[in-house]
Amino acid sequence: MQYDVVVLGAGAAGMMCAFEAGKRGRRVLMLEHGERVGRKILISGGGRCNFTNVRTKAENFLSENPHFAKSALARFTPRDFVALVEKHGIKYHEKTLGQLFCDDSAKQIVAMLARECTEAGVETRCGVTVRGVRRAPALGAASASQARFVVETSAGSIACTSVVVATGGLSIPAMGATGFGYDLAREFGHAIVEPRAGLVPLVFSVADRERWSDMAGVAFEVVARTQSVVEAATKMRGKPPVFREALLITHRGVSGPAVLQISSYWRPGGEVSFDMVPGVEVFRPLLERASGRDWNSAYAALRTVLPTRMAERWVRLRANASAGDWTNAGIARLEGDLHAWTLRPDGSEGFAKAEVTVGGVDTRELDARTMESQRVAGLYFIGEVVDVTGWLGGYNFQWAWASATAAGAVA
Ligand SMILES: Cc1cc2nc3c(=O)[nH]c(=O)nc-3n(C[C@H](O)[C@H](O)[C@H](O)COP(=O)(O)OP(=O)(O)OC[C@H]3O[C@@H](n4cnc5c(N)ncnc54)[C@H](O)[C@@H]3O)c2cc1C
Numbered sequence: 001m002q003y004d005v006v007v008l009g010a011g012a013a014g015m016m017c018a019f020e021a022g023k024r025g026r027r028v029l030m031l032e033h034g035e036r037v038g039r040k041i042l043i044s045g046g047g048r049c050n051f052t053n054v055r056t057k058a059e060n061f062l063s064e065n066p067h068f069a070k071s072a073l074a075r076f077t078p079r080d081f082v083a084l085v086e087k088h089g090i091k092y093h094e095k096t097l098g099q100l101f102c103d104d105s106a107k108q109i110v111a112m113l114a115r116e117c118t119e120a121g122v123e124t125r126c127g128v129t130v131r132g133v134r135r136a137p138a139l140g141a142a143s144a145s146q147a148r149f150v151v152e153t154s155a156g157s158i159a160c161t162s163v164v165v166a167t168g169g170l171s172i173p174a175m176g177a178t179g180f181g182y183d184l185a186r187e188f189g190h191a192i193v194e195p196r197a198g199l200v201p202l203v204f205s206v207a208d209r210e211r212w213s214d215m216a217g218v219a220f221e222v223v224a225r226t227q228s229v230v231e232a233a234t235k236m237r238g239k240p241p242v243f244r245e246a247l248l249i250t251h252r253g254v255s256g257p258a259v260l261q262i263s264s265y266w267r268p269g270g271e272v273s274f275d276m277v278p279g280v281e282v283f284r285p286l287l288e289r290a291s292g293r294d295w296n297s298a299y300a301a302l303r304t305v306l307p308t309r310m311a312e313r314w315v316r317l318r319a320n321a322s323a324g325d326w327t328n329a330g331i332a333r334l335e336g337d338l339h340a341w342t343l344r345p346d347g348s349e350g351f352a353k354a355e356v357t358v359g360g361v362d363t364r365e366l367d368a369r370t371m372e373s374q375r376v377a378g379l380y381f382i383g384e385v386v387d388v389t390g391w392l393g394g395y396n397f398q399w400a401w402a403s404a405t406a407a408g409a410v411a
Pocket residue numbers: 008009010011012013014031032033034038039040041043044045046049050051052128129130131166167168169171172175176177178180354355356382383384385393394395396397398400
């Protein structure tokens with residue numbers, strides 16, 4: 001049996017691409033080694049799938065080639081995906097910061113994509129592992145319908161004209177994640193931007209674990225920063241992004257949306273810093289008086305803006321370290337420390353806990369309009385396997401939909 005298009009992986013990107021190509025009358029086969037399609041969608045957004053972000057811009061993505069995503073994102077927008085969701089009668093709501101979630105369940109998004117695939121005549125085979133792709137032997141004069149590839153699978157060989165690699169990244173191996181897409185890209189001569197865990201909790205150094213780990217469960221709003229955020233913004237010729245969201249202390253380190261966001265930019269050995277009281281001058285009351293400048297007053301001021309346990313610990317650690325410098329300059333330094341709580345994490349929780357993989361197939365040899373390899377005609381890479389990684393908040397799915405639609409329109 002020969003197909004026009006074989007899509008490798010039935011995740012968000014694979015399903016979207018398969019039905020787009022199917023709607024064009026292409027004979028499409030989608031292969032998935034898991035027992036069911038869309039498994040990551042099912043666990044996404046706490047089971048409600050944060051399926052897009054209405055504020056999506058290219059600035060919300062990390063990539064060695066930051067302008068690459070612009071074309072696909074401009075041609076398939078959050079509004080286009082919302083139109084699909086509405087066509088299927090799925091109720092949704094905006095939670096915060098432009099993030100759209102299903103009212104009921106992520107299962108509705110998987111059912112919607114599966115139905116679109118069925119209606120477009122896509123053949124889906126689960127429980128089939130793709131082992132490799134090779135070029136088909138040339139048979140005289142090439143014609144448009146001649147097979148260019150042979151896909152080797154656990155269920156035999158399949159000939160096709162186009163191969164779309166939608167096998168995702170390395171995050172959550174327990175959900176079927178593999179490095180297959182990277183290996184395949186390398187075999188065909190593509191460079192890989194070293195994959196690393198993104199949107200992942202960070203682990204305390206030994207010293208910080210002693211200081212903070214018994215505060216597990218404490219959460220507060222911060223502004224998170226790290227040096228490479230500035231470098232990434234410079235590449236985009238934009239302003240460094242500001243991640244003003246919640247931080248959560250855990251037994252092993254720090255988590256919560258602000259930490260997940262900054263983790264994608266953080267590099268091993270580097271520091272992360274958190275403004276623990278953004279926009280507030282906590283110790284101004286102390287500056288405004290000549291007497292009563294002491295640790296008790298500092299604590300009284302701090303507990304109005306931080307959880308009591310955190311305020312108490314922060315003051316105690318500093319009081320143990322010094323008697324306190326209650327001059328104006330000393331108070332200003334104390335204030336400065338609050339706005340730059342700096343940690344040098346020992347590492348991250350790794351791919352087992354990461355929501356995404358940063359890095360992937362280098363985009364410099366992919367066509368930004370179609371996702372086709374510039375090295376191998378008929379070979380496409382879409383979704384998370386590509387070196388385009390979104391922030392937390394629905395951006396990764398929007399990239400999956402947009403890149404899939406770009407490839408599905410031509411593959
Ligand atoms: C816990 C969690 C929550 C998330 N929540 C959100 C969210 O709310 N919003 C958001 O935007 N993003 C979210 N993400 C990120 C988002 O799920 C991914 O970016 C997105 O699923 C990537 O889509 P994809 O199709 O490229 O890859 P995947 O969805 O990972 O699909 C790849 C598929 O390929 C299959 N596969 C791999 N190797 C082979 C092989 N050799 N043969 C056959 N099949 C293979 C895999 O089994 C998998 O089904 C979340 C991620 C996680 C882990």
